[in-house]
Amino acid sequence: MKKPSLYTVLSPALLHLYDVSNTVVVVIDVLRATSTIATALYNGAKEIIPVDSVERCIQLGKELACITAGERDGQIAPGLQYGNSSFEYPKEFIAGKTLVLTTTNGTKLLHMALAKGATEIITGSFLNLSAVCDHLLQLNKNVILGCAAWKDRVNMEDSLLAGAVVSRVKHHFDVNCDASHMAENLYHMAKNDLYEFMKSNDASHYHRLTNFGLERDIRHCLTPDLANILPEYSNGKLIIQQ
Amino acid sequence: MKKPSLYTVLSPALLHLYDVSNTVVVVIDVLRATSTIATALYNGAKEIIPVDSVERCIQLGKELACITAGERDGQIAPGLQYGNSSFEYPKEFIAGKTLVLTTTNGTKLLHMALAKGATEIITGSFLNLSAVCDHLLQLNKNVILGCAAWKDRVNMEDSLLAGAVVSRVKHHFDVNCDASHMAENLYHMAKNDLYEFMKSNDASHYHRLTNFGLERDIRHCLTPDLANILPEYSNGKLIIQQ
Numbered sequence: 001m002k003k004p005s006l007y008t009v010l011s012p013a014l015l016h017l018y019d020v021s022n023t024v025v026v027v028i029d030v031l032r033a034t035s036t037i038a039t040a041l042y043n044g045a046k047e048i049i050p051v052d053s054v055e056r057c058i059q060l061g062k063e064l065a066c067i068t069a070g071e072r073d074g075q076i077a078p079g080l081q082y083g084n085s086s087f088e089y090p091k092e093f094i095a096g097k098t099l100v101l102t103t104t105n106g107t108k109l110l111h112m113a114l115a116k117g118a119t120e121i122i123t124g125s126f127l128n129l130s131a132v133c134d135h136l137l138q139l140n141k142n143v144i145l146g147c148a149a150w151k152d153r154v155n156m157e158d159s160l161l162a163g164a165v166v167s168r169v170k171h172h173f174d175v176n177c178d179a180s181h182m183a184e185n186l187y188h189m190a191k192n193d194l195y196e197f198m199k200s201n202d203a204s205h206y207h208r209l210t211n212f213g214l215e216r217d218i219r220h221c222l223t224p225d226l227a228n229i230l231p232e233y234s235n236g237k238l239i240i241q242q
Numbered sequence: 243m244k245k246p247s248l249y250t251v252l253s254p255a256l257l258h259l260y261d262v263s264n265t266v267v268v269v270i271d272v273l274r275a276t277s278t279i280a281t282a283l284y285n286g287a288k289e290i291i292p293v294d295s296v297e298r299c300i301q302l303g304k305e306l307a308c309i310t311a312g313e314r315d316g317q318i319a320p321g322l323q324y325g326n327s328s329f330e331y332p333k334e335f336i337a338g339k340t341l342v343l344t345t346t347n348g349t350k351l352l353h354m355a356l357a358k359g360a361t362e363i364i365t366g367s368f369l370n371l372s373a374v375c376d377h378l379l380q381l382n383k384n385v386i387l388g389c390a391a392w393k394d395r396v397n398m399e400d401s402l403l404a405g406a407v408v409s410r411v412k413h414h415f416d417v418n419c420d421a422s423h424m425a426e427n428l429y430h431m432a433k434n435d436l437y438e439f440m441k442s443n444d445a446s447h448y449h450r451l452t453n454f455g456l457e458r459d460i461r462h463c464l465t466p467d468l469a470n471i472l473p474e475y476s477n478g479k480l481i482i483q484q
Contacts, residue, residue, distance in 0.1 A: 010396055014255055017394050150257050154252055156420040178398040181443040185431055186424055201423040 006163045008145045008180040013107045013152040015144075022114035024141050026124040026132060026165065027113065027233075028107030029148035030157040031205045032084050034231075035125040035221040036069075036101065039086035041240050042128075043228030044095030048238040050107045054079060057102040067094075070102030074212035077102065085144035085217050086127070086227075105148035110233055113146060117157060121233040122241070125224050126161055126194070131230040133168040135241070143173065145180070156186075156203035157222070163187025164224075194222040248415035248423040250387045250404045254351045255394040256388075262358035266383050268366040268407070268476075269355065270285060271348030271390035272399040273447045274326050276473075277367040277463040278311075278343065281328035283482050284370075284469035286337030290480040292349045296321060299344040309336075312344030316454035319344065327459050328369070328469075346449050347390035352475055355388060363475040364483070368403055368436070373472040375410040377483070385415065387422070398428075398445035399464070402436060405429025406466075436464040 009015050037048055051057050052216060054070060054077045061068035061081075069082035076083045084103070102226040106123075113121050119141065124132040136143055145165055147158035163183035166175065175181070190197035195218060198206040209218055222227070251257050270276060279290055293299050296312060296319045303310035303323075311324035318325045326345070350363075355363050361383065366374040378385055387407055389400035405425035408417065417423070431437035437460060440448040451460055462468070474483035 002425060010252065011256060013259070014253060014394065014396070017255070127338050150420075152256065153419075154256070154421040154424070156424060159420075159424060175444075176446055176449075177395075178401075178443075178446050179396040181445065182398060182424070182428055183398070185443065186427055188429055189431060201420075201427065202417075203423065204418055207418075 003172060003174040004140055004142045006143045006166070006170070006175050006181050007177045008166065008182060009184055010147050010154045010159060010179050011149040011152050012112055015112055015116070015146065020113055020118050020144060022119055022142060023114040023144050024120045024122065024136065024139060025118040025144045025146050027106055027110050027146050027148060028123055028124045028158045028161050029103065030125050030161050030221055031209060032217060032221055033101070033103035033106035033148065034123040035127050036084055036086050036089065037123050037231050037238055038125050038128040038229060040089040040099055041231050041238065042095050042229045043089055043091040045089070045099050046096055047098050049098065049100045049236060050110060050238060051102050052067055052104065052107040053102060053104055057100050060100045064098055064100070064190065066098035068100050073210065074214070086220055087217070105150060109146050109148045111224060123231045123238065124161060124165065125240045126164070126224050127227040128229055129164055131228045133165055135230050136169050137172055150205060155205055156198060157205055159183045160187050160190055164190040195219050245414060245416040246382055246384045246413070246475050248385045248417045248422060249419045250337060250407070250408065250425050252389050252396045252401060252421050253391040253394050254354055254388070257358070257388060260386055262355055262360050264361055264384060265386050266362045266364065266381060267355040267360040267376065267386045269348055269352050269365055269388050269390060269401050270366045272367050272403050272463055273451060274459060274463055275345035275348035275390065276365040277369050277472065278326055278328050278331065279365050279473050279480055280367050280370040280469040280471060282331040282336050282341055282385040283473050283480065284471045285333040287331070287341050288338055289340050289342065291342045292352060292479060293342060293344050294346065294349045294353065294377060297343055299342050302387070304344045306340060306342070308340035308342055309348050310342050312445065316456065328462055349389045351388050359388055365473045365480065366403060366407065368406070368466050370471055371406055371466045373470045374411060375407055375466055377472050378411050379414055392447060397447055398440060398443060399447055401425045402432055408433045437461050
């Protein structure tokens, strides 16, 4: 029996090269959108509404009387209430609530996948790595691992997460995709200490976030399975897939 | 003193994200355009005219009464005289002659770099790795390592060559570019046996070319410095930079 295909798309600017219809798209934005999404849902958030602008976030926050969150340049964006750190969303705070989250790279990719007719859109991070892999293995459908990247430029951490997924699921897929093999090799080099790998390679996002004093956030976002649930995007909202 | 910048662009579809003006662009199409270009010039070809279509190749071949070459799907394209293998261009045959070569991925990237105002366009392959690196170190200008990729999809061999260049020149550049760091890590994993690395990772181009019986070509194209000259693109032609 023919195996389903698996592709890794290292930047949203390359997504048009692939057939997204009839495909499960895993949106990956490790630092930090999809990590924050996993954490907030794991800690009991009712739903997360990802939006692509601060204005839309403020507007929806008013309409729904819910929590607004998002950062620009490492700071809480003016007009919003919270930032983009997992540590801001403990159970005591977020359980049962709706969060409107504005992110740039991750939300853009999510909307692209939707527009191109993806069968299912889920979000992946190290925090929910096993949940993502288990789901992909169970589904037996074509998969695209979509890296949100940074303003369309390929980045290290999203590639590493793609590689981690590839390493776990590849035998169940037809992986005719150099980007997947490259990501997997990179992951194998890095896996013993992902943080140190990011640091020693002076990964651009490591550099950017440590300038804001966010080492603890980075370490958290590189730790597997701390919030091991499966966020699914449906009707404009991210909820835990049951 | 501020170092010049170095970026690796893993696909032509990402080139628009970078400032190409005032930049030296290294066009990389390891299997096999830029390897063939290095070999033919090393063996004494007067000049190589890269064109993007078989029709244009035939037309120019007639006008200039010169050699035409190019492949589609691993076969010499109908209407052309020669293929895209270094072994077709020994000194006895090619010395002093003009070659019109049609390639898809490499030529496209070359024309894009030209249109975007690159200061200088050179071609890189493992066959002329040292010549490229020595030149970049000497110039002290901003550099883009441009991978020709495969129909805009990221490929293994061009990324490996980019990584090889990064590993040799990085200390002289400001490398704020995850793709460069990723390529360099990949190269370090692969460098002891590039052929075996391509094979064991089932690189898509390895797969494609071995289906045509071209293992010998691949091995050749992965061997450093066998044709260690510097091809420069100027006025529509590739010639050896003196």
